[in-house]
Amino acid sequence: MSETTLMILQYYGAGAALLAAFLVSLNLGERITGWAFVIFVTSSIALIAWGFLNDEGQGIGWQNIGLLCINAVGVYRHLIAGRTRAKRKEAQA
Known part of the structure; x- marks a missing residue:
């Protein structure tokens, strides 16, 4: 593998993790947090x-294999299951 490709993977991984962690820390809502977990997955x-x-x-x-599993749970909880919870609340109202 070329050194350039390895460097791109390394710095993208680090930068994307920082961005995702920042978005999660802002606590801007379930949808934004879910997309932050998508960034964590990448x-x-x-x-x-x-x-x-x-x-x-x-x-x-x-x-990162372990973190990928954890981040997949975050995507599920905030983007997939979150929609299901929202639909249930609407139905109850």
């Missing part, structure tokens, strides 16, 4: 690729 995918394509990054790769 960050984890980039860092998994970087970790396993880089000779010294397997620890980061494995860590």
Whole structure:
């Protein structure tokens, strides 16, 4: 893998994680938080690729496999299940 590709994966993963964490910290609502988790998912995918394509990054790769699972739960809770809860509230009103 070229050094340029590895550098792009590494810095995209780090930058996307920072942006997503900032969005979650702002607590701007369920929809924004859900999209922040989507950004977290892309960050984890980039860092998994970087970790396993880089000779010294397997620890980061494995860590991000775990984070990918956690972030997928966040996407589900805030974007998919959140819609279901909203529909139930509308039906009850």
